[in-house]
Amino acid sequence: EGLLFPYTAGVAFLSPIEAAGGWRAIDALYAKLPVSTEQVLHPEKYQAGEAPVAVRLPANLARDLGAGWSQPLTDTFGEFQMRVWMTDTGVALADATAAAAGWGGDRFAVLDGPGDTWGVIMRTAWDSDADAGAFEVAAATSLREAGGSGGVFVGEGGKTRWVVIGSDDPTLSKLTAVLGLAG
Template identity: 35%
Template sequence: MEAVRFFPYDQGFAFVDAVFQEGGWEAVENIYTNPPTTTEQILHPEKYFSGEIASEIDATDLSTILTAEWQPVFQDSLGEWNTFLVLTAGTNPFTRIDSSSAQLATAGWNGDYTQIFSTLTGEHLVIGHWTFDSETDAEEFFTTFGLYNSQRVVGDLIEINRFPCNRDSNQISCLIIKEDNVIWVLAPDIQVTETILENYQFLLSE
């Protein structure tokens, strides 16, 4: 994907230029010993200057509650940039969100942990957990991601484990917000969805 390949040249160049404008060549040289720790710091140099770091999400390794057929493909943070790309650069052009809306939605990113699993028969399972700088930022992301989600999974609105979910003929998608947290579950069937959502019952508490 070109957006990933050119990130160091486009956004990376803009970041270095911002550092130079802030503190000259000495500040640029200091990047080698104090590099940015997140794509958020690269996209928003002021967060690099202030030393703002991502929040760590205490996420359960969901492979421990799934059956053996589900093999982990990815278990890590997407970061702000890849979260932006989820919204804007998917393989289905009909689900893509315009860049301006996606930038506003992801600007309040404060951390995430995403887990992707697949089976040998070609089924896929995605669980994303994001946290944001404020509840307002979370609501903005929830609204924009909800638009993406509704375009990706077009079907019936159902309830699973007391959570609202969308279901079409191929998959089930649940999008949940609680304070400054947003959870997304994309699963192939109700049984797998129920298994995952059991891990998030704490979100239903007041």
């Protein structure tokens, strides 16, 4: 699905622009490219200039977890990849699409710990409290279907949700404690 996205969603994004203004309108897009998959999926958000919310993770997360921890990857999912993650882990496409539609921004980190321990944390920002709640339900379903140790936690301000996954329950508890989340 990820390989096809630029082609299928790209055509859907560009077709109305080309129909309204021809190739000159397409060429003009190079001066102001979409900055997120959200803008490609929702051209009205592109037209309105709705940029993703800047989401930050704790600066010293690996250090705060203790000796032997590293953070080899930090990145952003975006609305599209959020939907893919949920559908790949058991959420119906329509439900995942609806849950991801209120995406405002995100940031995730992969953490390697001592021995065989590991963790993944993702901080998400949503357009509204209701959007955050819809994501929480769908993400909880994804985690339950995937099995293992993980949870969805309410963050600050009502529009933030954290997804925290650990290699085992003690690691999950350690991650949530370092993040200051109720476990």
